[in-house]
Amino acid sequence: MTDAGRVGIVLVSHSAALAAGTAELAGQVGGGEVVIVPAGGTDDGRLGTSIDKIRHALAAADNGAGVVVLPDIGSSVLTVRAMVADGEGVPEPLAIADAPFVEGAVAATIAAAVGGDVKAVASAAEEARHARKL
Amino acid sequence: MPASSEASITLAGDLHARPAGSLAIAAAMFESSIELTAAGHTTDAKSVLGVMGIGATSGQVVTVRATGPDAVEAVAAITGILANATKVGS
Numbered sequence: 001m002t003d004a005g006r007v008g009i010v011l012v013s014h015s016a017a018l019a020a021g022t023a024e025l026a027g028q029v030g031g032g033e034v035v036i037v038p039a040g041g042t043d044d045g046r047l048g049t050s051i052d053k054i055r056h057a058l059a060a061a062d063n064g065a066g067v068v069v070l071p072d073i074g075s076s077v078l079t080v081r082a083m084v085a086d087g088e089g090v091p092e093p094l095a096i097a098d099a100p101f102v103e104g105a106v107a108a109t110i111a112a113a114v115g116g117d118v119k120a121v122a123s124a125a126e127e128a129r130h131a132r133k134l
Numbered sequence: 135m136p137a138s139s140e141a142s143i144t145l146a147g148d149l150h151a152r153p154a155g156s157l158a159i160a161a162a163m164f165e166s167s168i169e170l171t172a173a174g175h176t177t178d179a180k181s182v183l184g185v186m187g188i189g190a191t192s193g194q195v196v197t198v199r200a201t202g203p204d205a206v207e208a209v210a211a212i213t214g215i216l217a218n219a220t221k222v223g224s
Contacts, residue, residue, distance in 0.1 A: 029155035029182065103183055110155055110182040114162035131183035 007112045007121045008035040008061025013072040016041035022105050030109035037061040049079040062091035066118040072101045093118045097125035104128045139205040142197045143213050145220045149190040153219030158182035166202025
């Protein structure tokens, strides 16, 4: 564990409810030790993505140890990638996890709770695609 | 020298998502490698999705096996979590 605190997690979804619900679930499994910020839906509450919401979420999630972003599908991924490529207002270090949304969020939260760095947290999320549930 | 330790516990309740999270967090604090086995399925105790994935339910026997310098402490801690976290009504 570093003095900079734990890695924060941002969940980017087309749906505000999906992002918020996944954040709630991952937070419960992780024991409430990790900052998980949902960024779902458009600014006017429709399905879609909002650069403003994502930017605010990135800032809110950053404790100095960096942020791991999990996008759900489609334009969430494209929007996050474009923002990172642009670099403006993006915390450092930052990683985008190529992972299933719910399982990745849960695995990332546990990795962050035990003091993993951005790379370890993103890897934990990405390994979630191999986890069997049956 | 790596030591190993093993203990089994009968679950009082299902191994739900929340106890799986507590267990994986506790397991990560140990240097030893730690495995859980239930009904023929074995998983790394440090993997929350793995712990959920073994689908351990009330009445099943879960075996905790650790190998490494703090194996004895690890098995004690993990069996303690399994005993408490799966208490019925918790």
